[in-house]
Amino acid sequence: MKHLSLGVFMAICGSIAAAEDAESMRTFLFIGTSNSTAWEMQIANPGDRAASVKGGIEALGGELLSYYWGLGNGKNYITVSLPDDPTFIQAFYVSRLGDGLLDDYQMIELMSSADMAAALERVSEIKAVDDVK
Template sequence: MNRILLSTAFCVSATVAAAQDTKDMRTFLFIGTSNSAAWEMQIANPGDRAASVKGGIEALGGELLSYYWGLGNGKNYITVALPDDPTFIQAFYVSRLGDGLLEDYQMIELMSSADMAEALARVPEIKAQDDLK
């Protein structure tokens, strides 16, 4: 499994079956900046990093949604669906910190546009509670 796991581009399935499969999953964007040792390793072994991380993520019960590189910034952006288990998710994140290949590493949980619309609709409810204080 590629030790340089970081992320982008949120992919959404149009099928009902796929939506049901990911119902108990949470989607994350990993953004990483490789250090010089990682670049040396990648230059010595060029290859499609998405292919190398996909199997490892699937073996852990997750799904690789996308794997992109930023043109001109050298960062990689990976979106992953992971089982809805906070301790597993945190362990997944921490497992990347000790490999010595990352200059910078972020994990951001993503939400769908539909969920954001629902959150925005609840803003008046929250504001009303604040007004009662």
């Protein structure tokens, strides 16, 4: 992840900010590593994968925020905004595990910089409890 270009990082951050306007949505970064079968399919049928997944995500009440490929690593980096429903979010994640096209697949929930600042302000609360022990 540390190898994402500044442009990709800025695009992701801008997309996240837009998604945060919808309070009932949560933002996720999916990182997928395609296997040889997936690469064969993509080479035989090249196309914009973002366009092919956008409609499905929107039909489920989500929003595709960005879809990037890592230059030189072959991984895809997809950010989506999904409805705040933990069982739906987990089902969304699991739905990709059985398709046999990925060697590795991660889902990371993202938080805004403002939320991180609020979390950092609360560290002292945790430390105070730890110090009592």
